[in-house]
Amino acid sequence: MLEIKFLRQNLSDVQKALKARGQSADLHAFQKCDEDRRMILQEIEALRHQRNVVSDQIAEMKKAGENADILVAEMRDVSIRIKExxxxxxxxxxxxxxxxxxxPxxxxxxxxxxxxESENPVIKTVGDPAQFGFDPKAHWELGQMLGILDFERAAKITGSRFPxxxxxxxxxxxxxxxxxxxxxxxxxxxxxxxxxxxxxRQSMTHTGQLPKFEEDLFKLSNWDYFLIxxxxxxxxxxxxGEILDEDKLPLCYTAYTPxxxxxxxxxxxDTRGLIRQHQFNKVxxxxxxTPETSYDELETLLADAESILQKLQLPYQVVELCTGDLGFSAAKTYDIxxxxxxxxxxxxxxxxxxxxxxxxxRANIRFKRKGKKGTELVHTLNGSGLAVGRTLAALLENFQQSDGAVVIPDALVSYLGGMEKIAP
RNA sequence: GGAAGGGUGGCUGAGUGGUUGAAAGCGGCGGCCUCGAAAGCCGUUGAAGGUGCAUGCCUUCCGCGAGUUCGAAUCUCGCCCCUUCCGCCA
Known part of the structure; x- marks a missing residue:
């Protein structure tokens, strides 16, 4: 969500920025609504003020044993007007x-x-794609040959696009x-x-999935809850809804979830394989x-995600999303x-x-600077570190051998109890 | 699912109709003391919004939403959440 004051004062700049995203928005409707709201608000506040003052008067008069019926009757009308x-x-x-x-x-x-996306510049390329002396197979073929992936049976259990x-x-x-x-x-x-x-629903609204993208989500039928x-x-x-301490920032979390x-x-x-599933694992x-560090933190976040690919010896490139490809909530995005x-x-x-x-x-997450009055909004960042299904698919394809076996990169061997290769 | 209790400021916790934005304590900030610090003492310390060039002024906020009242943290109703006990269950 944009700051309402900022929006009020920079309507044409915002319009331009939205256009760069390939969107148009009716900001006149906003302007009208905002003005109407403030007019009503001012009238209400004036009436409330009047009621507060007179109510004190009534209390004084009653204490003094005087009759306040006229003021009470007046305030009854004021209260009705306020309610309207x-x-x-x-x-x-x-x-x-x-x-x-x-x-957005x-x-x-x-x-x-x-x-x-065709206009996203590539900002770096890391690692050299392996040269195969044969036609490399797709990961779903390898997965089937090795007996480790079964999309047909998954479809029986649930439907298509489940692993x-x-x-x-x-x-x-x-x-x-x-x-x-x-x-x-x-x-x-x-x-x-x-x-x-x-x-x-609130949590989904805070991060920007709602209200605009409900059709992308799975919703529980008898609850106002959604699968993440x-x-x-x-x-x-x-x-x-929290006010964080400045010296606790940055707060950095990692989480595995489906x-x-x-x-x-x-x-x-992408109907085949692990690339586009209804359910997938991700870290x-x-x-x-703080606002002043968020862009440095974005660079280290990117480096943290990249390091996983490096340790797995997978070749990759980093692209910067252009204005037209940027997600709804993002100000800047790198894709690996x-x-x-x-x-x-x-x-x-x-x-x-x-x-x-x-x-x-949207989520009302603020922090307080030491020795300063008031609060400020934090900056939030996130990145995949990494999408696990796609990583597995990349491993199968990049490390396949001519006989269909797949070599396990060194970094993972100990995690697999010493297994160095998956053989047919 | 049944029963009971409870949701108040950064935190703990008073407060049952009229200067209560809210006692007290903790924490934070400033000062005194000290070579410096701790302790102690004194003072200070909520957020959001509206309005104005501005010191400021005003409004709202005691889980959420309605209601009663001239006036609600305080009374009534509905909802949500938490805790404990019982039942069921991984």
Whole structure:
């Protein structure tokens, strides 16, 4: 959510920024609503003031044994009028909230202009894709050959786009989760958390999934609860409504959770393999920072996510999302894309964003500076560190041998009880 | 699911209709003391919003929402959450 005062004073700049995102918004409706609301508010406050003053008078008169019937009758009318105006105010406030909650964040000044993902600049490429003396197989073929992935049976259990792992596959997924959590907690200073996988409507609104993107979520039928699409939601909401101490910042959390996404509108896209599932595992990184450090923290967050790929010896590139590809809540985002040899493309495996105070304002997460009056909103950041299913897919494809076996990178061997390769 | 109790400021915790934004304590900040610190003492210390060039003024906020009243932290009703006990259960 944008600050209402800022919006009021910078309407044309905001309009421009929205256009860069490829969106248009009816900011005139906002302007009108905002003005109406303030008019009503001022009238209400004046009436309340009158009532407060006169009520004190009434108390004095009664104490003195005088008759206050006339004032009481007057104030009865004032109260009725206040009640009427209150209804108007609530209505205006709701309209205003609807507009404000529907406006995306503004791109940071360093975000490159562009219309869609085709215009995301690559800012670095790390590692050399392996040369195969044969046609590399897709991970779903390898998974099937090795007997560690079974999408057909998963479809019987639930439906399409659900994963089912067996044996070394299940163990590898678990090993990756442990490996990532261990690195982030012991080498990068994150605190491990294990949050709820189901959250309420408020939490979803705080991080920006709601109200606009409800169709992307799985909702429980008899509850106003949702399955989380990412650990970002529960972990960012750990501190909703809190005033944090300045010297506790930055707060850095990591969490493993499964993630659930309806993938509405992606029919026919990435239908095979582990790339686009309704349920997948992810290790997430979340930070709460002061405003002046958030962009430095974004760089280290990115480096923390990258280090996992480096330790796994997976080739990748980092792209910067252009204005047209930026997510709703983000001010700036880097995507890490891992090399997938079978398709010959880089695929997103992590997305690292600074939300500045956009989520903090919705979730009311503030901090207090030492010796200073008042509070300020924190900045929130998060990134995948990493998407586990996609990491497993990348491992299978990048480390496959001509006989279909898959070599385990050194960093993971101890997590697999010494297993160095998955053989058919 | 049944029964009881409870949700008050950064924290603990008083407060049952009219200077209560709210006692007290802790914490924070400033000062005195000290070579310096601790202890002690004194003072100070909530947030959000509206308005104004501004010192400021005003409004709201005691879980949430309605209601009673001239006036509600305080009375009534509904809801949410927490704790304890019982039942059921991984």
């Amino acid at each position: 105006l209150d209804k108007d105010l609530t209505l205006k406030q709701e309209q205003l909230d609807e507009i404000l909650l529907g406006l 964040n503004l791109p940071h000044s360093t975000v490159p202009m562009g219309k869609d 089912l792992y067996f044996g070394a596959g299940a163990k590898l997924e678990r090993a990756l989760i442990n490996f990532m959590l261990d690195i982030h907690t012991t080498s990068h200073g994150y605190t491990e958390t294990l949050p709820p996988f189901i959250v309420n 699409p990412t650990a970002e939601v529960p972990v960012t909401n750990i501190h909703q 993630c659930f996404r309806s993938e509405a509108g992606s029919y026919g896209k 997430e990184l979340v930070k709460f920072t 894309e891992v090399w997938m040899p079978a398709q010959g493309v880089y695929r997103e495996i992590s997305s690292c964003s600074n939300f500045e105070d956009f989520q903090a304002r």
